[in-house]
């Protein structure tokens with residue numbers, strides 16, 4: 001029997017022409033490990049079955065809320081409320097403050113008011129996340145800047161809309177964070193073209209499933225191009241109804257509450273056309289009741305002209321949970337955006353648990369420092385790289401500046417995402433070769449089939465001689481990496497340097513879990529989440545390192561057997577990837593690089 005709030009929500013939903021197949025699904029309380037409240041199948045549901053459909057009129061956005069027209073479009077823009085999420089968050093605050101007068105009152109009743117995201121953690125708990133990518137990306141300060149610089153002045157300018165006596169209850173910083181987190185953890189990004197002038201013919205065009213062509217495109221990880229090059233994130237994605245080959249892929253990356261819908265990813269200034277083209281962030285009642293777990297999704301939200309429709313993408317057995325996808329995010333992003341983590345047996349590490357989609361971010365400056373150390377013989381290695389031997393003076397960061405600038409101008413990124421080696425798809429060119437016996441032990445093939453190309457190419461660039469770099473510039477193509485000893489040594493030291501950014505090692509964390517009564521379960525929720533996030537990242541680092549070490553040993557073995565092999569490898573390094581190849585390879589690999597904002 002659904003709770004009173006859910007009952008009222010369902011009645012409200014249906015009264016506003018929302019459709020839900022109540023024979024097929026129910027909204028039920030679930031254990032926290034299953035996502036908390038969610039939806040389950042009441043019967044065996046076949047593939048391609050519509051579970052519910054949400055009329056567009058029920059979606060809450062800055063277009064549907066009554067606040068923007070009352071505030072006035074010029075003033076709205078004047079306060080910068082058309083940029084980022086601040087406008088939507090203000091709409092949520094205002095609609096919630098209206099209580100029963102708001103069209104969405106029963107929807108607000110069922111939304112959570114407390115969150116487990118690090119935005120609400122104390123310093124002690126945050127310290128447990130040191131070294132993980134959660135810390136840098138939290139964006140709490142930026143969110144608060146938005147609140148003070150946009151929201152407060154906007155509110156103060158219209159006491160008729162925001163009565164002074166309601167400010168403490170409905171418009172405080174605390175409420176802003178709560179509404180911001182609701183947006184972060186429950187919103188959907190709607191496709192750009194859906195708003196007004198959609199083709200009539202597209203109406204009712206649900207994707208045919210037989211050929212699989214119209215199956216929703218779900219980015220494999222947040223490092224995919226689709227995810228990485230956008231500046232705003234929202235919880236879940238919506239697919240177009242078109243007979244879609246590549247149905248609208250929307251960003252899965254979760255930004256902070258400040259995410260600027262209209263700001264280009266490189267932080268440049270926004271233009272009117274950016275604004276018009278920006279995908280719309282929307283709160284979609286009912287669709288946001290679904291939980292998600294890595295590669296468990298069995299439904300997908302498709303958009304049609306007048307509604308958004310949730311459709312099963314595979315058969316769902318009675319009693320099973322109905323899972324949406326949040327983009328199979330790594331735990332760092334899940335924790336930051338949603339306040340939970342995925343914790344399941346890892347397919348690549350028997351006996352270990354975590355999120356198979358975990359990644360580690362390595363900043364370019366870490367790699368640059370390791371390359372400099374190597375070039376200058378400061379890395380404590382055998383000095384064999386001794387490009388330094390050819391240099392009369394020490395290489396400096398300035399020496400690298402030109403290369404880094406070139407890399408960025410060419411569209412490269414200054415953060416590299418390392419995925420688990422088993423999640424890497426070799427570049428297409430290599431797939432063809434991989435059947436041959438020699439390819440299976442070819443160090444470069446081994447390396448690029450386990451690691452994203454981009455960090456490798458970046459290291460290759462840093463290690464080039466001035467004349468090689470001049471050629472690279474002339475060709476305007478990033479260098480194709482080859483598994484040379486210098487590259488592998490810089491890579492290994494970069495991995496070690498990255499690992500040293502955590503206050504503890506993986507082994508120490510494992511020991512800590514063992515020594516805690518009840519293990520992870522014996523820890524506070526925040527600490528447990530932090531441990532799972534940081535151990536997941538460290539496992540990726542560990543396994544990437546193992547791969548690189550394996551390749552290094554193979555290179556050393558070959559060089560011992562045939563010293564001319566090193567020369568051959570150098571020749572291979574000079575081949576370059578065309579930009580198209582590079583993009584293709586990145587896509588096939590699920591990315592590998594990401595521009596820091």
Ligand SMILES: C[S@@+](CC[C@H](N)C(=O)[O-])C[C@H]1O[C@@H](n2cnc3c(N)ncnc32)[C@H](O)[C@@H]1O
Pocket residue numbers: 032033034035036037038110111112185186235288289290291292293337338339340341342
């Ligand atoms: C879009 S809402 C899903 C519905 C939500 N459970 C509810 O009751 O409204 C996203 C939130 O659900 C929870 N959640 C979703 N998937 C989860 C999972 N696999 N494990 C734990 N919590 C999950 C998280 O609290 C997350 O912030």
